[in-house]
Structures are given as C-alpha cells and as structure tokens.
Amino acid sequence: MQGPGENKEENKLVRPEALEAADRLHSAAIHLLRRLRIRDLELGIGPAQLSALSVLVFGGAKSLAALAEAEQVKPPTMSRIVSGLLRAKLVQRRTDQQDRRAVIIVATEKGVRVMQEGRRRRVEALAAAVRGLARKEIAQLRDAARVMEYLSREV
Numbered sequence: 001m002q003g004p005g006e007n008k009e010e011n012k013l014v015r016p017e018a019l020e021a022a023d024r025l026h027s028a029a030i031h032l033l034r035r036l037r038i039r040d041l042e043l044g045i046g047p048a049q050l051s052a053l054s055v056l057v058f059g060g061a062k063s064l065a066a067l068a069e070a071e072q073v074k075p076p077t078m079s080r081i082v083s084g085l086l087r088a089k090l091v092q093r094r095t096d097q098q099d100r101r102a103v104i105i106v107a108t109e110k111g112v113r114v115m116q117e118g119r120r121r122r123v124e125a126l127a128a129a130v131r132g133l134a135r136k137e138i139a140q141l142r143d144a145a146r147v148m149e150y151l152s153r154e155v
Helices: 016-043 047-059 064-071 075-087 109-130 135-154
Strands: 090-097 103-107
Touching: 016 047, 016 109, 047 064, 047 075, 047 103, 047 109, 064 103, 064 135, 075 090, 103 109
Parallel strands: none
Antiparallel strands: 090 103
C-alpha cells in the first residue's frame, strides 16, 4: 500500500503544495464524515444499507448490478443489503419500464423520509459546530464547499 506522494508516476506533475492540500483534505473529509455518521445510528439502519438507500434516493432507481457498482461491492453483497432494505420497507422492486424483463430497486416514501431525516440530523449537527465560527471562517467554508463540489466532479 502506498502512502501520499509514493506513486512517482502519478506525482511527477503534482506540485508538493497540491499533494499536501489533497492529503489534508482527504483526512479532514473522512474524519468529519465519520463523526457525522454517529447521528445515523439513531435511524436504526446500518451504514451499508444507508449508503445504498442514499444512492437510490438521491440518484434514482437502479438495477441491483448498477447499485452494486455505485457502492463498489459485488452483486451478492448488494443483494443482501437490498434484502434488508426490502424487509424494512425502505425500498421496493419494480419492473423496469424500458425493459419489462428487468427489475429495478426504488426507494419507497418511507425510505425517502428516513434518508431526509438522516441528512437533516447530520446537517444540524454540522451547523451546530459551524455556528461557533467567525463570519469570515463561515464564508471560507462556503468557498471551500464550492471548490470541493468542483473537485468531486473532477476526481
């Protein structure tokens, strides 16, 4: 496993300050999301199920294979995740309107409500922490979020 800066081929064109910024951003994003995920425990749904449900709620209906690909897991693993979501009535299977032989997974109204509630809890927890910052720092966070949105499309 390579650490930051160890892939010489990739890093030939990367300035050291860009590599350092990327490393710090990576660590900060992971730590922030891990801390916010604590709020998800109150929903009573495991992280893998919540992640798959998020893909369906915010990305739309998907086949099992497409959902597995989006979540970077094998189809049998996704099948188990979807089975749990089906039991909880957070998703349902439907016939694909374009291909009547195919089945797609769709978030139910309950699934959408659960996902929105989870997002609301995470955003409120983050807002409580942001509230303690100076106006200048809050403006910097808004600018950083804009840059992160751009980066998420480029990676």
